[in-house]
Amino acid sequence: MKGTLDLGRVSGIKVQIHWTFIFLIAWVVFLEVSRGSDMPTVMLSIVFVLVIFGCVVLHELGHALTAKRFGISTRKITLLPIGGVASLERMPEKPKQELLVAVAGPVVNIVIAILLYMVFPIHRFLNLEPEALQESLSAITPQNFVFYLFAANVMLVVFNAIPAFPMDGGRILRAILSMTIDRVQATRIAAALGQLMAVVFFFFGLFYNPLLILIGIFVYFGAQGENVMVQHLALLRGHKVNEAMMTNITVLHPDQSIREVVNIVLSGTEIHFVVSEDQEVLGVLYQSDFIDAMKGKNTDAPVKNFMTTDFEKVGLNEDLADFYRKVRANRKNFFPVLENNHLMGAIDFNNINEYMLIRSSLDY
Amino acid sequence: MKGTLDLGRVSGIKVQIHWTFIFLIAWVVFLEVSRGSDMPTVMLSIVFVLVIFGCVVLHELGHALTAKRFGISTRKITLLPIGGVASLERMPEKPKQELLVAVAGPVVNIVIAILLYMVFPIHRFLNLEPEALQESLSAITPQNFVFYLFAANVMLVVFNAIPAFPMDGGRILRAILSMTIDRVQATRIAAALGQLMAVVFFFFGLFYNPLLILIGIFVYFGAQGENVMVQHLALLRGHKVNEAMMTNITVLHPDQSIREVVNIVLSGTEIHFVVSEDQEVLGVLYQSDFIDAMKGKNTDAPVKNFMTTDFEKVGLNEDLADFYRKVRANRKNFFPVLENNHLMGAIDFNNINEYMLIRSSLDY
Known part of the structure; x- marks a missing residue:
């Protein structure tokens, strides 16, 4: 996601904060100022929001570290103004594992709430009469800060239980x-x-x-x-790459010019190309590659100067479901299909969508 | 737009109301009920909202009928909870005409406000002291209904002036x-x-x-x-269809089977096809056509049974800007390009996007 600020890594998981988070802080400040709070209270509210989001990070780490136990890694945790998102590589498909991963987040907040309850005199607030409680909680203060935090963690558990x-x-x-x-x-x-x-x-x-x-x-x-x-x-699931892949594709020679590629693109429906010479796949010329070439006025340059050489390949017999997951996580979603280093075809996201559309129409 | 209720036609322009409009009514009812209003007041609020949206329709008709004077027709006026939208066929490109069309909407509300002011004793409210005014406007009543309406029209003018x-x-x-x-x-x-x-x-x-x-x-x-x-x-602008069109396309014979088409689709990047026999274009087989055929288990049926015969054609020398407008308004965005009834190629939305991407990279 663009416009994020990296906060660091926990157990190899990147923790990021989205830029729109600033709106949440601004909102909190505005609400406090409009109800006439003084400067220390405004600051305390900001600290409170940041501490809550600390709890949200721990909540997401609860999901991520439980998933890790089942061999599923997490790419990152992103904090948005409306909460946190842990980008797990995939969800476990075994119901019991998924249940544990899903429960692990709220459990973290339950643990935090219990710890706060045990360490701080939170029971004093809970024993108050409703009116006295409402009175003493009308504004955030250093005295009720921990109770606010306790209540927020309970709220997080309740809200996530919906x-x-x-x-x-x-x-x-x-x-x-x-x-x-x-x-x-x-x-x-x-x-x-x-x-x-x-x-x-x-x-x-x-x-x-x-x-x-x-x-x-x-x-x-x-x-x-x-x-x-x-x-x-x-x-x-159960279908192979070779069932869906394209075999009728234009394969470029590394010495063909960018101009020739542009003509091929305009005259037909292909936008990404495999570059090959003497039966060997040398690279992929993505749409972005030839557009970059043209922006640099290299219309007469050969394809080999602009092709991507560290492209990902797919095997002919790879499972389509696994491949689909990979494609969804990858921005460059065009892959040459190889078997024993021989080019057999290519596959891209549109191609898979087409395959699914056709398959689902048969099940209709 | 799906989920709309047709209210009728004014000067040939369809007036529709979007289903989410019900949320606005529900919201108004909720707000009134939660502040303890009685039944007649709730009903009056609903009537008020409907009358305001009557004014919004008149506002949009102001745009639409002014545009009509410049030869621009309007497909429909849609009422959303957040206001009205007049779907003009296009905006006039002459600044003076655009200015008149844009101004015509708010002018309608100014006229309504002036008429209300002249016919009803609205000055009585305007002459009140601020506190007395606030008091007499705290809830909607049959007595202040017209003043509310006056104020709402003034608000519409002010809001639209942003x-x-x-x-x-x-x-x-x-x-x-x-x-x-x-x-x-x-x-x-x-x-x-x-x-x-x-x-x-x-x-x-x-x-x-x-x-x-x-x-x-x-x-x-x-x-x-x-x-x-x-x-x-x-x-x-200034470019012609023939510069961007695809010439390297698969042309189907009307007797080819749907199965053959599916194989072509899976093996390559084409999804829509021109159907032709003896140099004559007979129809277009859109993606939705062969998917329909497969849903009906007609895999072995010939293409001619499922092709669309009332397709739109494009001329080789049609202006690309005009064509782009047409494509954006059309769900079926694949068109055979013909010259003297001869098939020269085809053009679709992706194709134009590709052309624009390439052209804009050259201007970089």
Whole structure:
């Protein structure tokens, strides 16, 4: 994601903060100032938000480190104004593992809440009469800071328990459902419930808290995206790259000029090319490569000067589902297909989509 | 747009209401109920919202009927919870005409406000002391209904005067800028200002009115979209279809089977096809056509049973900018290119995008 600030690494996982986070801080400052808080209170509120997001990082690390135990690595943890996102390489498909990974996040907040309760005199607040409690919590102070933190962690647990896939509660639901029914069907149900909850969030957001509007939008499209992915992986599983790959492709010679490539591009539907000489694949000329060449006025230069040589290859018999995951995570989504170093064809994202569209129409 | 309810036609322009409009009504009801309003007040609020949106329709008709005077027709007017949108076939490119079209909307609300002022005793409210005014306007009543309506029309004028392209004020700004500078440059400036204002709307929405969040999102992407379109049209103007069209395409015979088409699709990058026999173009087989055929288990049926015969054609020398407008408005964006009834090639949206990418890289 663009516009992020790296905070460092924990167990090899990059922790990033998204630039829009500044809006959250600005919002908090504005709310405090508009209710007439003094400078120390404003500062305390900012510190509070930062500490809460510290807890969110720990929550996400709960997911990530549990996933690691099942051999699944996490690329990064990103903090957005509406919460954290751990980018796991993939979700475990065994229901029990997925359940553990999903539960591990909220468990971290439960542990934090219990620790705070044991170390600090939080029971004093909980023993107060409702009115006295409300009174003593009307503004954040150094005295009630820890209680606020305790309450926020409890809220994080409660909020994440809502079964709005792809939020934790929704993942837990999907995992539990997949113990008795097909995972694809379980995902469909969890995603539908998630989208329904998203509409509820959106609507509540209009009345109570605008951040809920954003969370609603996030959950709605998140549920849709993950549902589509699971349906797709189910369609592709057991099929091989050679069933979907393109064989009718233009293979470039390294000495062909960029101008010739542009003519090929305009005259047809291909945009990425394999570059090969004497049966050997030397590189890939991505669309971005020839566009770069043209920006540098190198229209007459040979293809070999601009091709990408550290491209990824795919094997003829690689599983399409595994390959689909790889493609989704890769910006350059065009791959030569090789067998014993011989070029057999190429495969790209559109190609797989086409294959899925055709396959799903047959199951109709 | 899907999920709309047709309200009828005015001067041949379809007036539609988007289904999300129900949220606006629900929101108004909720706000009234939560502040303890009685049933008649709730009903009056709903009537008020509907009357305001009547004024919005008149506002949009102001744009549409002014555009009609310059020979530009309007496909429809859609009412969204955040306002109305008139889908003009295109914006006039002459700054003076664009200015008149953009101004015509707010002028309608000014006229409504003046008429209300002249017919009803609105000056009575305006002469009140600030506190008395606030008091008498705390809730909507049959007595202050017309004043509310007057105020809402004034607000519509003020809000639309904000220079947030593509809102009216932004269009007015673009039109005025284009009187002295290049229209492409003027659009770039107006769009940048629009996106800045959108961020401000979004931010204010977090504190004051969640509808502003939605308007902010709408303006942000609207500004981006219109800016891209104007830059593209400028790139394409003066160029002809034959410069960008594909000539290296697979032409199907009407008796070829759907199965053969699927093999062609999977083996290469083409997804739509021209169907031709004896030099005569008989139809187009769109991706959706062969997918439909497969869903109906007609894999062995000939292409001619599923091809689209009322397809649109393009001339070899048609202006690319005009064609681009047509393509953007058309869901089926693949067109055979003909000259004297002879097939010369085909052109689609990706193809034009590729052409623009290549052209803009040369201008880099």
